[in-house]
Amino acid sequence: MSGAFISRLKCRNFKSFKNVNVDLIKGFQAFMGPNGSGKSNVCDAIRFAIGEMRFSALRAKGIKDLINHTADHAEVSIEISTPEGEITVARRISREGKSGYKINGKNATRGAVIELLKKYNIENGTHNIIAQGEVQKIIEMNSIEKRKIIDEIAGVAEFDAKKNEAMKELETVQQRINDTRLVLKEKEGYIKELEKDREIALKYMALKKETTNLKNSVIYWEIRRVEEEYDEVTKEYAIKKAKISEIDNAIAELDNAIKEKSLLIKEISDEINKNSASNKTYQEYDALKTELAVSAEKKENLARKRDELVKRLADLQAKKMECESRIASFGTALSEKEQRLITARNELAELKRKADMARKRDSTLVNESQKLGEEIKSLEDEIYSKEEILRGHEGAALQADIRLSAKSEELEKALRAAEEGVSSEQREIERKIREAEKELEKKKKESDDLFVQERKLNEQSAEIDRTLLRLKEEHSKYRAIAGSSHAESVINFIKELQEKNAVKGIHGTVQELCTFDPKYAVAIEASAGGRLNYFIVENVEASKEVIEQLRARKLGRATFLPLKMNVDMQREPLNYPGVLGRLIDFIQYDPRYTGPMMYVFGDTVLVSDIESARDVGLIGKARLVTLAGDIIEKSSAITGGYFVSGMKLAEKKKVAELEERITNLQAEKEGIVNSLYQLRDESARIRRERAELEVQIKSLQIDAQAIAKNVDEAEKSRAKVKLLKEEIAQLEKTKR
The missing domain is CATH 3.40.50.300 (P-loop containing nucleotide triphosphate hydrolases)
Structure with missing residues (x-):
């Protein structure tokens, strides 16, 4: 423009x-x-x-x-x-x-x-x-340098720089997209697991509802059956109770007789004592005693008989149920026989009716009398044969009754055995179902607990991700502030040797091996200067090896401080106003590094300002440093003004602190991820066990339904037996 x-x-x-x-x-x-x-x-x-x-x-x-x-x-x-x-x-x-x-x-x-x-x-x-x-500089340039100038003037270099910057931003965005995809993939897997759990839970609820309905049905029919049995047993119990009452009355009568005999014996004994016991009296005494023993024995026999009757009462009740079941299986055959008997009787009645009609015909039919006589004879013969057939049917019906009774007894025994077997099997299945449901509830609780733990770990992981992102941004900002220099490249090279243990005996730089309050940072950096980058080593041999590698690679120079240094360790008290103390007293370090630390900081006194140093007369007697970073050498030379940090100690300390926190958080994140994998494996195992238990419960419920069906069929058989008994009784009345 x-x-x-x-x-x-x-x-x-x-x-x-x-x-x-x-x-x-x-x-x-x-x-x-x-x-x-x-x-x-x-x-x-x-x-x-x-x-x-x-x-x-x-x-x-x-x-x-x-x-x-x-x-x-x-x-x-x-x-x-x-x-x-x-x-x-x-x-x-x-x-x-x-x-x-x-x-x-x-x-x-x-x-x-x-x-x-x-x-x-x-x-x-x-x-x-x-x-x-x-x-003049442009004239002396070569063709490549001039081409660069032309590119800059034409704007090509600017666009290349923007392109490179855009590519870096694109790589950063791509990395974030990849990280987001990984997180998304992890969340999708988690969602799929939750969907499976939901399907299993819905299926479980439906099956549980169906199980409840089936149990209610089984309980309902069981109650009906028990009520019917209770009614029958109540009736039998009333009958047996009446018999027991009769036996109790007889026992009571015997007790009364025994008491009377006992009194009589006592009277006789008294009489014997009075009359010196004649032979007749002894005989009466023995007779009464014998009669008393017989009465007592009768009493015991009656008591045993009563117990036997009670036991027999229970046996009769069981046999009654067995008989009813067995009779049911022969009801159909008996019904057929009775039907055939009724048909034969009807035919006989019809023939007799025809014969009577023939006998009553008019006598004027002489020509037909012979024919009628023959017909009557024929009918009589037929009646005789029908009666023979009827008697045969009656005999067959009698034999069928005998076989029916025998079969009924066998059927009663079989039904009783089957019911006992079914009852025990049903109880065993119900016990297994209860145990399986209890185990299933336990697995469900374990699964819920694992789900809560997994959710907490996911929340912790997300929080760590947010914290890491914030710390990395803060780390990048402080790294940019701290910057780098040629000295930094030398320091980084020596640190690499230290980390790889390529040279033994390197402990680190002075600034790394000491700590101090940030409010003294300006004074410490101004006083120590480049000595903060001096390396503390075990001995001279270690420094010699590092110096040779620096020289071979032409990287630069570095200063090394052995642990054992000849330094004046005397410390005179400095109790002056405005004098804070020796600078070394404001620094914390490992006692092993006392020699190197004394070399760097030991000869400097920390004062609040230049006026304080002048008032107490320390100028020219010691090396001084103020809190603002002004330095007064022992020669009285003064260096001061606005201090610009070259070492950027605070920023570097912050960078180191952030790097340590980032490393710890990454390790914590890795531990959480491993825990998540373990929890998911455990959840998968529990889900498999839950599915197996549900299948087991369903199988047992199917078996229980089959047993309940058998019980229902047995109930139906009893009902048929009862109906057949009533029909038999009706037929017997009809026969009479």
């Missing part, structure tokens, strides 16, 4: 400009003035406002070189005239390193500013602003 140009520049506390406004015109323009008048600072201000991040491009070593020494922040704004109107872009920076952008007075990001300026061909590219020496 053409027609746009920078029309105005405002600088506030930027470099040498305290408060400067520069109006610019469209087209070419030049700035003239003596050296140091600020010509280059105008260009630096424009580059600063449009997003330049490199201090070297702004001819500065750090932030403090961009801010006027009289202020704590700097701000530069440019006004751009475009066909659409005026646009104001501003950038502000503070001594703490905080930087912010604004577009038309509203907060914006650096990316938004760069994208806006690209529309008007205002870019902070390397080749849009030609600094001193740039032309």
